[in-house]
Amino acid sequence: MVYKCGIVGLPNVGKSALFNTITRLNIPSKNFPFCTIEPNIGIVSIPDNRLKKIAVCLSTKNVIHSVITIIDIAGLVKGASKGEGLGNKFLKKIRECNAIMHVVRCFINNEITHVYNNINPLRDIDIINTELLLSDLGLCEKIFQKQSVQKDINDVRHSVFFNLIQRCIYQLKSGFFLKDLVFLKEELKILRQYQFLTLKPMIYIFNMTKDMRCNININELYKDKNVDLSTVIPVVLDHKHSIQTNNIDVLSTQKNRLFFFDVDFNKFIRHLCTSLCLKTFFTAGPKEVRSWTFKAEKTAIQVAKLIHTDFSKGFIRAQIISYIDFIKYRNLIKIKQLGKIRSEGKKYIVQDGDIINFLFNV
Ligand SMILES: Nc1nc2c(ncn2[C@@H]2O[C@H](COP(=O)(O)OP(=O)(O)OP(=O)(O)O)[C@@H](O)[C@H]2O)c(=O)[nH]1
Ligand SMILES: [Mg+2]
Incomplete structure (x- = not known):
């Protein structure tokens, strides 16, 4: 099973541009909301210098890198969880993914339409996260109702399940993601079958202007919005399909601004994998040396x-x-x-x- 990573965000924020950059494909990325309707799927090799070194030791010629699947879907808008803008259909695609890349528009360019008219990354994060949360809440309530009909009071398994779903509903109603709750292994096993969106690992891709102008208030980002800064990757996309990525130095949050350093494309993919807690093991023999990606x-x-x-x-x-x-x-x-x-x-x-x-x- 190949690890799948779905891209979400408001319309016209650069999701397809990011997809093209990562996959080196060339799907339409145009200046109008809902340019993407049908999902685009791309496969990306995960670079790992260790593979070649192992192959040299074994004199093996065939080197196979593990891959990750990237899925670009249509933009989500307010009300997506209730079906607005075909939101339910799009969200279903994301449910099938193992992780979520949340693209946030930070770049400033008056020629590129913003569906809510002005650049406000924290508001945009809130809109998307609220839709993911409401979609999960709707799913939990459906599960709860279905189970209520079948409920057998004497069945211990039923009451354990009931309590679990009730905890989830409480968490979501309080405005928090399911992944921020602590679950037992067995509970996680039950929940995973429902493909909850807010249980998936999520990283934020901040789509920045080249000059890195951005007025995000870092304190607000991690204190009020509950965003773990290690999951934020600011990027600058250019039209030659290259990528500069930058990392936030947590120390610099004291100065209340973002701190950047440049890294290359390979580092971006590796950074992505690290943020998603993906690890690599190898199989090696005279015929081929191969890397395999797995969740820690x-x-x-x-x-x-x-x-x-x-x-x-x-x-x-x-x-x-x-x-x-x-x-x-x-x-x-x-x-x-x-x-x-x-x-x-x-x-x-x-x-x-x-x-x-x-x-x-x-
Ligand atoms: N100036 C600037 N323009 C960008 C940047 N990223 C994307 N764009 C432009 O913004 C427009 C929308 O980009 P897309 O990649 O199509 O956006 P999307 O999020 O996929 O949009 P939908 O598919 O409609 O949801 C295009 O004209 C891009 O060229 C950026 O970093 N800077
Ligand atoms: Mg698109």
Whole structure:
């Protein structure tokens, strides 16, 4: 399963421009709201210098990078959760994604229409987040009503489920995202099947003007709007499909302004992956060396499934060399002699940089 990242935001804020930049595709990105109607799907390789280094050690020619799917949908407007502007249809597409990229217009250009007439990033964030929240609230209430009809008072499972949905409703009615609540593992498993929007990891892409002019009040951003600054990536898009990204230095929030530094395209994708808590493991052999992206905290049997369901169905154990050891000794016989190949069971929590050989039997 490839990790899917959906782009949301108001109409005409640069979602498709960002999509083009990341995917190096060329879908229409024009100066009118709702330029995008049907979702655009692009696949992007995740750069990782370690792959090539592993391939050199093994004299393997075929190097395959893991990929992430980026989905650009139509703009959302106030009332989207109630169907305004075909909002429900668009939101459904986002429910199928693993994570959300929320594009916020910060650039100033009088020629580019803003659907609410002026540049106000915090208001825009509020509008989109409110729609995501209301959409989840509607879904929770539907689930609650459906379960009320079927409720069996003596069934413990039912009352656990009821309490869980009630907690969610309370959280959403208080104006907070579900991902800000603490859930037990089993509760998360139940909730994930409903694809709640506010349970997904979200990063904010601030679409900036080249001169970085922006009057966002950082204090307001993270205190009042509850935005975790580590999830904010300011970018400057240009028309040659290149990207400059910038990171916010949290220290500079004291000065109440954004602080930027330039990084390149590859760093942007990696930054995106880091913000979404995505990790990488490798499979390596004489035929190919390949990277695989997975969500942090996954077990060996869970990531085995990414390669093939047989790997998890018939899982015996995983033989693991850490990338650091591999590069240090560069020789499989030596690595073996030094006892640096570990044997791990299905519950092992896979670490970033693990080079894994799955043993299975079906
Ligand atoms: N000056 C400037 N223009 C931009 C920037 N990003 C996007 N635009 C322009 O804004 C207009 C809208 O961009 P799109 O990428 O189509 O916006 P969108 O969010 O996909 O819009 P919808 O699909 O209608 O929801 C286009 O004319 C872009 O060229 C930017 O950073 N600076
Ligand atoms: Mg668009």
